[in-house]
Amino acid sequence: MAEKEVLIEVKDLKKYFKVGKNAVLKAVDGVNFKIYKGETLGLVGESGCGKTTCGKTVMGLYDATDGQVIFDGTDIHSLNKQEKKEFTKRAQIIFQDPYSSLDPRMTVADIIGEGIDIHGLYKGEERMAKIHELLELVGLNKEHALRFPHEFSGGQRQRIGIARALAIEPEFIVCDEPISALDVSIQAQVVNLLIELQQKKNLTYLFIAHDLSMVKHISDRVGVMYLGNMVEFADSDELYSNPLHPYTKALMSAIPIPDPDEEKLKRRIPIEGEIPSPINPKPGCRFAGRCKFATEQCFASTPALTEVKAEHFVACHRVHELENC
Amino acid sequence: MSEKLLEVKDLHVSFKTYAGTSHAVRGVDFHLNQGETLAIVGESGCGKTVTSKAIMGLLPEDNTIIDKKSGSAILFHGENLLDYDEKQMTQIRGHRISMIFQDPMTSLNPTMKIGDQIMESILLHQKVTKAEAYRQAKEMLELVKIPNAEQRMKQYPFEFSGGMRQRAMIAVALACKPEILIADEPTTALDVTIQAQIMELIGSLQKELNMAVILVTHDLGVVASVADRIQVMYAGKIVERGTVDEIFYHSTHPYTRALLNSVPKIHSNNKDKLYSLKGTPPDLINPPTGCPFAARCEYGMKVCRQLPPEVISFSSSQECSCWLHHAKADTSVLPEGMIRSSEKRSVK
Structure with a gap:
């Protein structure tokens, strides 16, 4: 890509939830990134790190506490009702659980056609033809249109979810763990379908997952989140071959490799304990409590995401000292 | 050649459903040697969990048909577990063969303190006093590396995080030092870093207690580092x-x-x-x-x-x-x- 056009710019995005008196859950706490047109941006991290909240806030499904999501020049959190409708025509989301994200009382045709109806894109026979076309596009067939979600397997349901997202021909799709609930062989089917559709329709994806190998496979660039913060952000090959943040290093070393010889050679960087609670987090680097390189500085101030190498951003005070560890 | 601890011969399990009889396991033969790790790999619905539940005698009685034709057997130390009645199975289950499940939240009792859940199996299988059971249970929690074991004994499962709950469940399963541990997707619900911790824990406990492990999973990555033999x-x-x-x-x-x-x-x-x-x-x-x-x-x-x-x-x-x-x-x-x-x- 010679000239990259920015489709979405996320600026200092924050999403807090009030969870009680004087308790604030900082799910996303100041995240910055850009998504270029036609690329796939991967977002990884462990459960509770805020990646899904981030995706939903980018989609406007949650109101941002602070910060901006600039989609094609305008902040989506300042839109009025009419403009918001326009925005939803251009951006869609695929959810994690193919069982709970489809209305069990609607036929597949109505599920896929709902967006078409809302935006008044097609009517009557044209609408049905479009639905049939979408079903075939995602690898189902016409006969499936009049069935209900419970008649389908997990992989097929996820395809229905994808067809629904594609129905109004969006430019941008947030894929929130689209494959986590599926079996290995079905995962490959869905990922191949997503890649194929991206090439056909020049789609832009924000791909959220905790399966690090799959994210690497599908993404151009990847961001690693930890407790509401972006800790590292780089080109996917660069990130996986040369992780710099201590958390990313530990995370990468924990990925089980389906190859016994490689597993024997692998050195796992142990990481003690578990993710602390995001409710009223302490100041300083969020990872400091579990990081064996943490110094006083790490507990005192939060490191900013800075460019260490070309297009490789890391949020760590000691990144330069640790580079050769 | 190590001794065959468990031998499954021509196992057939089917379930009665509204749509008809579903043949979930259709003739499975395998054995497990002492101290080894056998992985059973496959996708959902392939019968891997049903096989392990059949060994434990945990399948629902009302709609399960275990075909007892000549030759079908689950031999544990040479004795056929399929012929055991419920009382005899209780002596085996949780004592000599234990199982840990995929979802620690639904398999621990939410209304019982963690300590009591570990003590329950010790008191059931061993003739010990309550105080001794308490001491052993605390030791188990320390063995699975749960900090502040004394305090944690008094807490309920909801006060534990996902990884901690899985550790607690391992403690329950291993409380009586079983000969066989069946781990059914023990890390599927966990994050990679926690998964690595749990797999390492199972591996070290296996050596320490000289157990044989049946690891049921769909994740080939997990299998590569821990299994001795694999069956697909x-x-x-x-x-x-x-x-x-x-x-x-x-x-x-x-x-x-x-x-x-x-x-x-x-x-x-x-x-x-x-x-x-x-x-x-x-x-x-x-x-x-x-x-x-x-x-x-x-x-x-x-x-x-x-x-x-x-x-x-x-x-x-x-x-x-x-x-x-x-x-x-x-x-x-x-x-x-x-x-x-x-x-x-x-x-x-």
Whole structure:
């Protein structure tokens, strides 16, 4: 890509939830990134790190506490009702659980056609033809249109979810763990379908997952989140071959490799304990409590995401000292 | 040669459902040696969990049919567990064979303190006083590396995080120092860093207590680092088995190959299409007469759809049921290395 056009710019995005008196859950706490047109941006991290909240806030499904999501020049959190409708025509989301994200009382045709109806894109026979076309596009067939979600397997349901997202021909799709609930062989089917559709329709994806190998496979660039913060952000090959943040290093070393010889050679960087609670987090680097390189500085101030190498951003005070560890 | 601790012979399990009888496990044979780790790999619905629950005697009585034809048996130290009544099974379950489940939230009792749940199995199986059981339970919590064991004993499962709950469940399972631990997808619900911690924990406890482990999982990555032997299940049958190296580097069944290929390699920069299997597993209410994998197999032949394949052994540990290894099969279409040298080939 010679000239990259920015489709979405996320600026200092924050999403807090009030969870009680004087308790604030900082799910996303100041995240910055850009998504270029036609690329796939991967977002990884462990459960509770805020990646899904981030995706939903980018989609406007949650109101941002602070910060901006600039989609094609305008902040989506300042839109009025009419403009918001326009925005939803251009951006869609695929959810994690193919069982709970489809209305069990609607036929597949109505599920896929709902967006078409809302935006008044097609009517009557044209609408049905479009639905049939979408079903075939995602690898189902016409006969499936009049069935209900419970008649389908997990992989097929996820395809229905994808067809629904594609129905109004969006430019941008947030894929929130689209494959986590599926079996290995079905995962490959869905990922191949997503890649194929991206090439056909020049789609832009924000791909959220905790399966690090799959994210690497599908993404151009990847961001690693930890407790509401972006800790590292780089080109996917660069990130996986040369992780710099201590958390990313530990995370990468924990990925089980389906190859016994490689597993024997692998050195796992142990990481003690578990993710602390995001409710009223302490100041300083969020990872400091579990990081064996943490110094006083790490507990005192939060490191900013800075460019260490070309297009490789890391949020760590000691990144330069640790580079050769 | 180590002693066979557990031997499963020609196990058939089916379930009565509204749609008809579903044949979940259709003739499974395997054994488990002392101290080893056997992995059972397969996708959802292949019968791996049903097999392990059958060993534990945990299948619901009202709608399960375990076929007790001649030769079917689950032999534990030579005794057939299928002939045991509930009272006898209680003596085995949780004492000599234990199981940990995928979801620690639903398998721990939410209304009981963690300490009491560990003590429950100790008090049931060992003639000890409450104080002694308490001491042992606390020791177990320390063994699974839960900090502040004394305090944690008094807490309820909801006060534990996911990884901690899984540790607590391991403590419950291992409280009586069983000979066999069946781990059914022990880390599927956990994050990678926690998964690595739990797998390491199971591995070190296995050595310490000299247990045999049956690891049931769909994740080939987890299997690569811990298993000694692997058996791959598909539609209620074992399609291939072998040592870790044999399965990962010399697999002979197209399904095993497909499973291995559909996972992206983290160290390759290959952005090509992932290998993907078309279709879905067969319906087990009307299982296919031939090879269950035939409909999805890219090398499927006419015979595959008509007759079940014979078991062919390639070495003392590797076996595979696939028609492609028959003398009359056309092997020119197969990828390199899939057909092992014919000297070793012998039809059972």
